[in-house]
Amino acid sequence: MRAFAYRKIPEAGSLIILAIAVLTGGPAEAADTVDPLKLTRAALEDGFYELAERRASEFLASAPQSSPDYAEALDLFFQALNRQGKFDAILSASRQKRIPDDKPAIAALLCYWRAAALSGLGKKAEALAELTGFEARHPSSDYRPSARLLRASILLDCGKTDDALGEMAAFDRDYPSSPWAADNRLKRAEVLESLGRHEEAIAVLEGVQSPPFQPEAAARAACLSARNLFRLGRSEAAVATASQVASNAAVQGDLRAEAYYLLGEMREAQTNLDACLAAFSNGMECASSPGMKRRGAYLTALRLLDGPASESSLQWARNFVAQAPNTEEAQQIELRLASCLLRNGMAAEAEKEYLRYQESYTNAAGLAMAFEGRGWALLSLNRAAEAASDFLKAASLAANPGDRARCLYKAADSSYTNAQYATAASLYDRVVAEHPGSPLAPNAALQAADCTFRTGDADAALLRYEKIIATFAGTDAAAEAMLRIGEI
Secondary structure (H helix, E strand, C coil): CCCCCCCCCCCHHHHHHHHHHHHHCCCCHHHHHCCHHHHHHHHHHCCCHHHHHHHHHHHHHHCCCCCCCHHHHHHHHHHHHHHCCCHHHHHHHHHHCCCCCCCHHHHHHHHHHHHHHHHHCCCHHHHHHHHCCHHHHCCCCCCHHHHHHHHHHHHHHCCCHHHHHHHHHHHHHHCCCCCCHHHHHHHHHHHHHHCCCHHHHHHHHHCCCCCCCCHHHHHHHHHHHHHHHHHCCCHHHHHHHHHHHHCCCCCCHHHHHHHHHHHHHHHHHCCCHHHHHHHHHHHHHHCCCHHHHHHHHHHHHHHHHCCCCCHHHHHHHHHHHHHCCCCHHHHHHHHHHHHHHHHCCCHHHHHHHHHHHHHHCCCHHHHHHHHHHHHHHHHHCCCHHHHHHHHHHHHHHCCCHHHHHHHHHHHHHHHHHCCCHHHHHHHHHHHHHHCCCCCCHHHHHHHHHHHHHHCCCHHHHHHHHHHHHHHCCCCHHHHHHHHHHHHC
16 A cells, blocks of 8 residues: 555666666666656566665655655655565664654655554554554645555454454545545455355445446456355356456456356356366466466366366376475365375375375375375275374374364274274273363273273273263263173
């Protein structure tokens, strides 16, 4: 959020000068004839943030505060620092600047950027305090809309959703012609959607789908509206709205892709997998950025792996992983691929995929799933001892208590299957001791008693059965324990 917008330089000569400056690490001699702020704006837009910082700093060092361009240079300087995450530097610079009495615009600018820096540093309460009464203290500042939006963003970060929505609604009322009016409405609608307030979200978006808002904003609003309509069960209207965006060749490619992906999800919900995959394919064709194309490939892989383990589906998933193996999406597809193989009775192939995940990634949650999945595959392959080891590793990595209890229980089952009754008993005992409230605890206690009986210690087993009857009275395990006592 900023009061001064930068833009690309239209003159080819300026771009050449900028390139020289980047390559040499300093200002080119020819740059003396070019507006330095124009170069700074170009550097910001093209992602040369250090260069933009240096250019703006040079200007500020030589220009008096009375210069008509001083405020813009200062803003560009802070923007460059902000893009680099140099929040401490913004805070320091904003506090060191001396503000003449006749420069209220600079005072407002410094206040805004102090708040932005504090927010970036995680000091949300201090940032909100900095913004308190901003519009009253700076009634003529161009930063009033930016400050309002920054305040709304910080309130969202603090979990004060209703207050944030109030700020956004007030922004719509007070600054309807702001360059950020459409973005504010889109964000407001997303927040309402996240709260399940779909009708309100649709109402907010209606105003964005017509002039004076730009076509791109209108297309984004239409996609959001379609999603909310779908959540409300108004499928026909949702499909029609998304289709208008998807089929409009004048709409930017990634937005059309977004609409197609949404259509795919709608078709999937209607159990029309072929239409779903066709929509994803159309989206990938429309997408203009590699990231959006890859998203379509990811969505396709997920759907393919939910079905039969056909060679084409498996190959699609493997290709997706191979193209960018270190991404979070690749890790998810690797796990889904292994799960698909296991679900379709291909335990040997599944075991290899789970092992590949274990050897390739370090994500604890993913590893917990990989060790548990491989445990199931190994059990199917009659490799119970190895299965027990993997289930134990899964239990040690699982974050959820229910997952830990389940994996411990399966480790015990695997040891039982391998006739390692003493080991199995100790693992079942761990389930009871570490997860006494788990639904698995009564059966774990019963299994531990059975293991003890199988080791030949009938007296110890009898004591265990009696304890089960007392501890888990009224459960199926207690009833089974009574039967076991009768058999002994």
